[in-house]
Amino acid sequence: MKTRTKVFITLVALSFLMVLFLYGTQSYFHYKEINLASDRCYEIGGTPIIEKDFLASNYSFSCEVSN
Incomplete structure (x- = not known):
């Protein structure tokens, strides 16, 4: 293999x-x-609602507290 190809493969791997x-x-x-955030929500008597988007690595969080 040429040195150039090895360098390219190394850069791609890194x-x-x-x-x-x-x-x-x-x-x-x-x-x-x-x-x-979930632990803190439970501490105040709430229920955490979490929506996660796996591929985009996003999430939204809300704490529903019932009176």
Whole structure:
């Protein structure tokens, strides 16, 4: 294999690993944030409502408190 091809394959592999790492980091912090918000919602007697979008890595959170 040519050196140029090896460099290209290495850059593609590193880019792929970087994207996986960044996506994983974002997912982890969203998970921690949702858990904290849910715990706080339960503390005030509410019910957390969470909608997650898997592919876009988005979520919405609301706390329904009944009186």
